[in-house]
Ligand SMILES: [Zn+2]
């Protein structure tokens with residue numbers, strides 16, 4: 001099937017929104033959103049056939065069932081779900097409902113195209129919602145190790161957020177003896193400070209053999225200042 005015929009076949013197979021129509025031909029013409037591409041294809045086919053132009057709203061789309069009309073809504077939901085931590089980079093993933101995945105396959109079958117022609121629903125959804133999250137929060141997409149990972153669960157109507165750890169590097173000079181680098185839990189009471197119900201004699205009920213350590217003097221403070229939930233201290237080098 002040649003190209004305009006393939007677009008026509010997709011249009012004729014059922015009401016399909018501009019994004020879903022455009023996705024099938026996503027490898028044509030760089031620099032367009034799939035919605036722009038779909039609208040253009042629909043226009044071109046209507047003119048070629050001299051038929052009245054009829055747009056299809058996402059809510060009427062048999063493939064995405066309205067999902068492609070809710071990019072803004074999902075971006076706002078993602079930002080709300082995150083709360084208020086500072087971040088610079090993010091990545092978006094989508095849990096696609098099985099019905100949409102199946103429709104995505106049928107959509108291409110109608111046009112006699114391979115299963116994975118163009119761009120799948122999931123990639124388009126990730127990108128369109130991602131662009132909007134970036135605009136709302138003035139942050140950027142990163143695929144390596146983003147500060148924040150958003151997972152859009154379409155069926156559940158929920159956004160899961162995962163904050164990756166922040167790394168803080170520092171150096172110190174130790175000017176007196178008797179302060180170990182890492183916390184040194186008492187081996188008699190395993191750090192609990194108790195032997196049965198009585199204070200541990202070995203550590204005087206402290207749970208630690210030294211009242212202070214570099215770890216104990218730094219990690220909780222960094223955790224507190226950054227609004228974290230846990231901190232892990234890694235020492236390097238010799239004192
Ligand atoms: Zn659609």
Ligand SMILES: [Zn+2]
Nearest residue numbers: 186189200203
């Ligand atoms: Zn002890």
Ligand SMILES: [Zn+2]
Nearest residue numbers: 232233234235
């Ligand atoms: Zn470690």
